[in-house]
Amino acid sequence: MNLQDTLSKYVKQAVKADFNIDLETVEFQATRKEFAGDITVVIFPMLRFIKGNPVQIGETIGQYLVKEVADVKAFNVVKGFLNVEINDSYYMSFFNGIKQDERFGLVLPNPDEKAIMVEYSSPNTNKPLHLGHIRNNLLGYSVAEILKASGKKVYKTQIINDRGIHICKSMLAWNRFGNGETPESTGLKGDKLVGNYYVKFDQEYKKEIETLVAQGETLEDAKKKAPILLEAQDMLLKWESGDEEVVALWEKMNNWVYDGFDITYKDLGVDFDSLYYESNTYLLGKEFVEQGLNSGVFHKEEDGSVWCDLTDEGLDKKIVQRADGTAVYMTQDIGTAIQRIKDFPDVGGMVYTVGNEQDYHFQVLFLILKKLGFEWAKNLYHLSYGMVDLPSGKMKSREGTVVDADDLIADMANTAEEISEELGKLDGYSEAEKKELYKIIGLGALKYYILKVDPKKRILFDPKESIDFQGNTGPFIQYTYARIQSILRKADVDTQLNLEDMTLHAKEKALLKQLQLFPEVVQNAADNYSPAIIANFTYDLVKEFNSFYQNVSILGADNENEKTLRIQLSNSVANTIKNGFHLLGIQVPERM
Numbered sequence: 001m002n003l004q005d006t007l008s009k010y011v012k013q014a015v016k017a018d019f020n021i022d023l024e025t026v027e028f029q030a031t032r033k034e035f036a037g038d039i040t041v042v043i044f045p046m047l048r049f050i051k052g053n054p055v056q057i058g059e060t061i062g063q064y065l066v067k068e069v070a071d072v073k074a075f076n077v078v079k080g081f082l083n084v085e086i087n088d089s090y091y092m093s094f095f096n097g098i099k100q101d102e103r104f105g106l107v108l109p110n111p112d113e114k115a116i117m118v119e120y121s122s123p124n125t126n127k128p129l130h131l132g133h134i135r136n137n138l139l140g141y142s143v144a145e146i147l148k149a150s151g152k153k154v155y156k157t158q159i160i161n162d163r164g165i166h167i168c169k170s171m172l173a174w175n176r177f178g179n180g181e182t183p184e185s186t187g188l189k190g191d192k193l194v195g196n197y198y199v200k201f202d203q204e205y206k207k208e209i210e211t212l213v214a215q216g217e218t219l220e221d222a223k224k225k226a227p228i229l230l231e232a233q234d235m236l237l238k239w240e241s242g243d244e245e246v247v248a249l250w251e252k253m254n255n256w257v258y259d260g261f262d263i264t265y266k267d268l269g270v271d272f273d274s275l276y277y278e279s280n281t282y283l284l285g286k287e288f289v290e291q292g293l294n295s296g297v298f299h300k301e302e303d304g305s306v307w308c309d310l311t312d313e314g315l316d317k318k319i320v321q322r323a324d325g326t327a328v329y330m331t332q333d334i335g336t337a338i339q340r341i342k343d344f345p346d347v348g349g350m351v352y353t354v355g356n357e358q359d360y361h362f363q364v365l366f367l368i369l370k371k372l373g374f375e376w377a378k379n380l381y382h383l384s385y386g387m388v389d390l391p392s393g394k395m396k397s398r399e400g401t402v403v404d405a406d407d408l409i410a411d412m413a414n415t416a417e418e419i420s421e422e423l424g425k426l427d428g429y430s431e432a433e434k435k436e437l438y439k440i441i442g443l444g445a446l447k448y449y450i451l452k453v454d455p456k457k458r459i460l461f462d463p464k465e466s467i468d469f470q471g472n473t474g475p476f477i478q479y480t481y482a483r484i485q486s487i488l489r490k491a492d493v494d495t496q497l498n499l500e501d502m503t504l505h506a507k508e509k510a511l512l513k514q515l516q517l518f519p520e521v522v523q524n525a526a527d528n529y530s531p532a533i534i535a536n537f538t539y540d541l542v543k544e545f546n547s548f549y550q551n552v553s554i555l556g557a558d559n560e561n562e563k564t565l566r567i568q569l570s571n572s573v574a575n576t577i578k579n580g581f582h583l584l585g586i587q588v589p590e591r592m
Contacts, residue, residue, distance in 0.1 A: 002520065003039060004028050006069065007084065011041055014064035019057075021049050036076055037083030038513060044080040054080035091512040092499040098515070099497075099568050105518040105579055107151035114348025114379075115153035117340055118144040121270070122354070124161045125257040126170040127195035129264050130402035131461065132355070135388050135450050138585060140353035141270040142451055142531040143383060145583045147351075150526035155273045155344055159336060162254050163279045166198070168235040171249050172228065173197035173204065183256050189263060189406065190256025204228050264405050269443065269585050274343070276336055282327050284335025288372060289321045297371045308368055318364050333365050334372075341376060349379025351529065356384040356456070383529050386458035388450070408463070412442030415467050416475070423469065429591075437589055441475050442467065444586045448474030451584050452535035472539045474586060477577060480542045482592035484574040487554055488567065497564045507548040511569060514544045518576055522583070531584055538580040545573045 008026040015023045027045050031037035041061065043054040050057055055077050062075035062082050071090040076083050098104045120140020123129055129137075141156070148154045174197040183190040205228050212222035223229075238246040265271065289306055292298035298306050298320055306321035320330050341347055352362060362382035369377035390403060416438040420426055426434055449466035453459050469475045504512070517537065525533040554570060557563035578588050 003071075003086065003090070003516070004520075006071070007039065007041070007065070010065055010069050011061055013068070014061045015046065015050065017064065018060050019050050019052075023049065031083045035078055035081075035083050036074070036085055038086040038509075039084050041082040041084065042080065043077075043082055047080075058082040088502070088504045088509065091504060091509055091516075092502060094516055095512055095569065095572070096499055099572055102575055103579070104572070104576060105522050106149040107519075107522075109148065109153040110151050111153070113152060114376075115155060115344065115346045116147055116349050116351060116379075117155045117157055117344060117347045118147065118351045118353065119157050119159065120144075120353035121158040121265075121272075122161065123158075123261065124164075124166060125191075125194070125254045126166045126198045127402075128189065128191035128260060129405040131388050131390070131405065131408060132402075134268065134405050134408065134446070135385060135459065136353055136355070137265075137268055137270045138447050138450050139383060139385055139455055139531065140351075142534075142584050143351060143353070143529050145585065146522065146525045146529075146531060146534065149522050149579075149583055152526070153346070155347065156271065157274045157276060157340070158272055159276045159278060159281065161278045163239070163250075163282065165232060165236050167250065167254075168232045168239065169201040170194050170198040171246075171253055172232045172235055173201040174253065175249065176228075177204075183259070189260035190253075190258075191260030191264070192404070192406075194253050194257050194260075201228065201232070264409075267406070267409050269587075276340070278332060281336040281339065282332045284339055285331035285333070286321065286325075286327060286335070288334055288338060289331060292320070292368075292372055295372075297368070308364075308371070310364065310367060313367060315360075315364060315367070318368070320368070329361070330365060330368070333361075334368060337365070337369060337380075338374070341374075348376050349381070350376075351381045351383050353383040353385070356386055358382070359384055381529065383455060385455040388459045388461050390461055408446070409443065412446045412463060412467065413438045414442075415463060416441035416445065419467060419469065419475075437592065440587045440589050441478060441592070444474035444478050444581075444588075446474075447584055447586050448477070448535060451531040452539070454532045455530060472536075477538055477542050477581070478586075478588055479592050480545060481574055481577045481581075481588040482590065483549075484545070484570050484577075485590045487570055488574070490555060491563075491567045497568060498561050499565075502561065502565065505552055507551045508565070508569060511544050511548050511573065514541050515572060515576055518580070525583075534580050534583050538577055538584075541573060541576060541580075545570070 007028070011026045012023045015021050023046065025045075027042040029040050029042060031040045041058070043058045043061075046057060047054060058075075058077035058080065062077060062084070065072045065084060066075060071087050072084055073087045074085040118140055120143075121129075121133060121137050123133055144154045144156050174194070177200055178197065181193070183193050186193060188196075205226055208226040208228055209219070209222045212225060213219055217225065235246055239250055289298060292308070293300060293306060298308050300306050301323075304323040304325075305319055308318045308320055310316060310318060318330060319328055320334070322328060337350065340350065354362065359382065362380075362384075366377060366380045366382075369380065413435075417434070420434075420438065420441070426437070429437070445467040446463075449461065450459060452472060466473060467475055469479055518541075521533055521537045525531065548569075552566065554566040555563065557566055581588050
């Protein structure tokens with residue numbers, strides 16, 4: 001039982017004993033630095049149930065805690081806030097329990113619980129991954145790791161959007177303008193080569209529109225009649241009918257893209273347990289559309305199209321199958337969700353990492369799956385996130401104005417190199433070691449900058465700001481970890497730590513109080529699907545350590561026991577930084 005749980009139990013007992021009231025919850029907050037105390041009980045919410053002066057109520061509860069709870073040393077009441085002081089022995093006991101625990105804060109999966117499937121990335125195969133995909137991948141991967149650390153079994157997956165008119169646009173442009181070039185002949189990654197032809201299609205399409213407008217067509221008609229677009233639409237029909245030549249081209253170009261994606265995923269440090277392809281799943285939902293029609297969940301319009309009426313739920317009517325019997329995105333997503341549960345029977349819920357422009361889509365999808373009678377549909381969650389903007393403005397794939405993921409990863413490493421060389425801290429490193437360190441720092445900066453922001457908020461990404469070695473940044477936290485490793489390398493301590501009768505320095509106690517929060521922070525981050533909670537806890541821990549480092553001597557402590565405590569405490573802090581950053585997918589270097 002943690003400190004809050006213990007105090008909550010005794011506060012409820014005090015209120016029952018003195019006021020004959022059964023409190024359901026007790027509200028806590030951190031004690032303000034200007035007052036003595038380690039944790040504060042907020043009295044004001046109790047006034048709904050207890051009549052009286054909040055100061056007197058606080059005094060009554062405080063006296064009870066001092067009398068009944070061995071770990072409570074003293075208390076003071078400021079207005080409606082009961083500030084409770086905790087004995088050093090409590091923090092010593094806590095530290096003794098975690099100092100050897102390298103997995104502190106991380107819970108092993110519970111085999112008796114249902115698993116969770118986390119979907120992220122889900123790219124189109126007509127272009128390379130870009131900055132927007134990076135936020136998606138980092139969020140999805142981190143949430144999967146946090147859910148695992150909170151005690152859940154997790155599967156990571158994606159749905160690859162490998163069919164449709166946008167794919168045919170790249171294929172047609174390569175056919176017409178590619179002269180047979182390949183990734184091998186050009187030296188380009190396959191996803192970049194295919195992406196170039198997606199841009200090429202748009203350029204040619206615009207030229208044809210201009211020509212048609214000059215010939216007297218309206219702009220709207222010109223957009224529909226452009227020959228290159230009509231040819232792409234014809235190619236899609238051929239693909240759907242299984243035309244051998246079109247399917248062979250589609251397979252070849254998609255494989256180029258997959259090879260390119262694999263490199264980016266490896267560089268970014270993310271992975272998947274299973275893959276789903278839209279070309280396999282877009283027809284999956286049709287059998288469930290038929291079931292929904294039979295059960296009355298769906299209805300058929302006069303033209304033959306199938307709809308779900310959600311007006312009673314405050315939504316609108318949603319088409320789930322076209323009049324010609326072809327599937328829409330909703331059909332595909334219904335089928336894919338059901339197929340995943342068939343493939344992984346131990347899955348009891350799913351998390352979809354998709355941008356906030358799809359909020360309504362997932363609201364409808366989850367509701368339809370509930371109406372179809374699937375019990376697990378109540379455990380579906382849309383991890384909705386805001387877009388990533390750049391100082392230069394919004395990105396557009398078809399115009400070739402996106403920030404390429406590979407380029408950004410390389411640029412971050414280059415920026416880390418420039419700053420590291422300016423600071424001159426890498427004497428004695430080989431060139432290979434330097435390159436690896438630049439990559440760790442650069443990626444750490446990128447990941448932390450994106451993950452420290454609440455997922456729902458839009459981000460303005462500034463690469464230079466993200467790689468600062470001061471402030472709330474990845475490199476600042478990595479540097480603190482490396483600093484602790486340097487201290488540990490210098491330390492030669494075999495002394496057995498004796499915690500009896502020790503008095504903690506205020507900075508030691510503050511550090512232990514912050515450390516103690518970590519298991520609860522992991523659970524909170526899992527409950528809220530928010531890596532930002534982990535990121536900002538880790539920054540607060542690092543700030544607390546740096547204050548400790550500046551105010552007490554670690555290796556020059558007054559006696560061996562004190563020195564041992566401070567070295568072991570520093571090691572626990574480093575271990576917690578490492579665990580926190582692991583949940584964000586960020587590496588920590590041993591030296592910097």
